[in-house]
Amino acid sequence: MATYVRHEQCGYYPYPPCYSGKAMGLERSTCHHRLNHPAALQGARVSWLISALLFSVVPAFAGNNSIGLEIANDREADDFSESKDVKYQIDGAHTFDNGVILAGSFQYTDPARGGKDSQNVEATIGYRLLLGQVFSVVGSSGIGARFSGSDDVFAYYVLKVGADLRMTDRVTWNAIGYRYRNAFDTDNDYDTPQLSTGLSFKVDHANSVSTKFYRSWKDGNPDETGLALGFKHEF
Secondary structure, three states: OOOOOOOOOOOOOOOOOOOOOOOOOOOOOOOOOHHHHHHHHHHHHHHHHHHHHHHHHHHOOEEEEEEEEEEEEEEEEEEEEEEEEEEEEEEEEEEEOOOOOEEEEEEEEEEEOOOOEEEEEEEEEEEEEEOOOOEEEEEEEEEEEEEEOOEEEEEEEEEEEEEEEEOOOOEEEEEEEEEEEEEEHHHOOOOOOOOEEEEEEEOOOEEEEEEEEEEEEOEEEEEEEEEEEEOOOOO
């Protein structure tokens, strides 16, 4: 007949009875029944679940970084032979593994025929959604500031959406890109949407070049047509 002995360390009645390390002449004692205690087992399960969740979330916060440089030449909307200005832009982004994109940019505009130069600073947050192996859509929103001399500074908001089609391992058609941009204070006259299309060419695993053709409007009227050349490095 089984004999149940209450263990003084864990308070349970194991069979067969266990003997603590102290009873065996050891300085420290460890009770194996404590490890099999229902509460201990439940705690272990909870700890395992928390650890699994943490390790499943960590990859989402990884990702890759990129820096880019773009040079764009704005031409007159009704006369492509006439240069309007040249824009130099440097940008950086971090793309998380879950598709979230944090980005920022600085753009300098140099007028072709005199006038004041201007600068734009932007910060955006976006998301890229993969639809199969070759097609993706991306959208973002953010805020920016435009500077044109010390007395002409205002804030604006920007919304962007685009669709990309990977044609080969090296070539991607940036099929369509749309930007809506306007000042928070509409008196600043900055309603400047843009529609674009282009191609990206992957040079190697870290570097790519791109071309873009775009058309911009201001207050509903055609404002400029342009070409851009870009370079991006990922790390």
